[in-house]
Amino acid sequence: MRLAVGVAALTLLISGCASSGALTTRDEVIRKILPSTVQLRCDREGGVRRSASGVVVASDVATRRSWIVTARHFLEPATTQQIHLTAPGRKDRTNVVVVASSPDADVALLVAEGIVLPAANLKEIAKLGDDVWVLAFPWGRRLTVVAGVVSQISADAGDDAFEGPARMVDASVSYGASGGGVFDARTGELIGIVESYRTARVSTTPPQPTPPQVFEVPVPGETTLVSSSAIARLMKSSDVPAEAPK
DSSP states (O other), X not given: OHHHHHHHHHHHHHHHHHHHHHHHHHHHHHHHHGGGEEEEEEEEGGGOEEEEEEEEEEEETTTTEEEEEXXXXXXXXXXXXXXXXXXXXXXXXXXEEEEEEOSSSSOEEEEEESOOOOOOOBOOOEETTOEXXXXXXXXXXXXXXXXXXXXXXXXXXXXXXXXXXXXXXXXXXXXXXXXXXXXXXXXXXXXXXXXXXXXXXXEOOOSTTSOOXXXXXXXXXXXXXXXHHXXXXXXXXXXXXXXXXX
């Protein structure tokens, strides 16, 4: 009986240590990816303002530059605009300029002068069910961290791929999250950025004669990504090394 109790106590102790270790690992991963996450805002002609999220993918101490990726549609349609970023823990704003955009993927590359931010490492292969963290600034407000899993892999039509470039996650996002980083929860590596999310039209039925109002509500679990493979291709074509000096 005493032996059984001792084994049970040892099992609980080991479980407790494992849980504690997992929490520490999660904390370390989040602390690792936070500095690579930035908020983007642009002021466009006519007084129009827009916001999005972005991820630092390369930096160079010698030239004091940082390269950031975000969703290309944030910058469209092309017009005169001023873009700036803010990073967690920093109150100052830094101007950024667009240096390249992909012709076949919803991703653009920007550069910030005079600032060196930690860059995320890319992970081009993901697996169905992999845990992820999505870091973004919904509605142009405070940073949020949302958990999810990889729910779809990019594959040729008719193929049921188990691993490859990530195409979809089940984490729910909203306006302003476009360009936000989707990170592997175990390693903190970047598997993609938020491209879009599916919405459903919901209408209200107020008392007459007030006309009904229609809202676009995000559908949970259908967030599409631009994979890190597409990001790597854009960086390579723009002469930005995948592992720039930090």
